[in-house]
Amino acid sequence: MIRTAMIRAQAFEVPCRVAVEQSEADFFAHVELAGGLAMEPGDRVRVQGDPIRVRFGESAEFQRVATVERAGPLLRGWTRLIAYLGLTELYEVSFNPGSLT
Numbered sequence: 001m002i003r004t005a006m007i008r009a010q011a012f013e014v015p016c017r018v019a020v021e022q023s024e025a026d027f028f029a030h031v032e033l034a035g036g037l038a039m040e041p042g043d044r045v046r047v048q049g050d051p052i053r054v055r056f057g058e059s060a061e062f063q064r065v066a067t068v069e070r071a072g073p074l075l076r077g078w079t080r081l082i083a084y085l086g087l088t089e090l091y092e093v094s095f096n097p098g099s100l101t
Contacts (some may be wrong), residue, residue: 005047008061009070009072010066010069011069013066013068014037015064015065016033016034016045016063016064016065016066017031017032017063017075018031018047018060018063018064019032019060020059020060020061020062021056021060022056022058023056023057023058023059024057026059031045033068037080039068040071041076041079041080042075042076042079043068043069043070043071044069044071045068045069047064048063048064048067049064049065
């Protein structure tokens with residue numbers, strides 16, 4: 001039986017800033033974790049609180065709390081492998097003679 005620590009190592013809460021904009025020029029939602037906490041493959045972030053709604057043409061920033069779930073070694077390795085295999089789907093190799101004009 002695989003221990004859950006191999007899949008999910010730990011979960012903790014951290015303050016975060018959520019920046020949201022919805023306009024003709026931009027449409028985004030960015031989350032910045034306090035202390036510049038870096039995310040790694042397989043990690044998850046869940047922002048707590050009420051749903052954020054921003055009208056068209058507006059931007060806003062919110063202070064919230066996020067739950068960070070760190071990936072264990074097994075899940076981190078699996079995520080890296082799947083990402084690598086997904087990247088290889090972008091390659092297109094052709095062995096046709098001639099030039100591309």
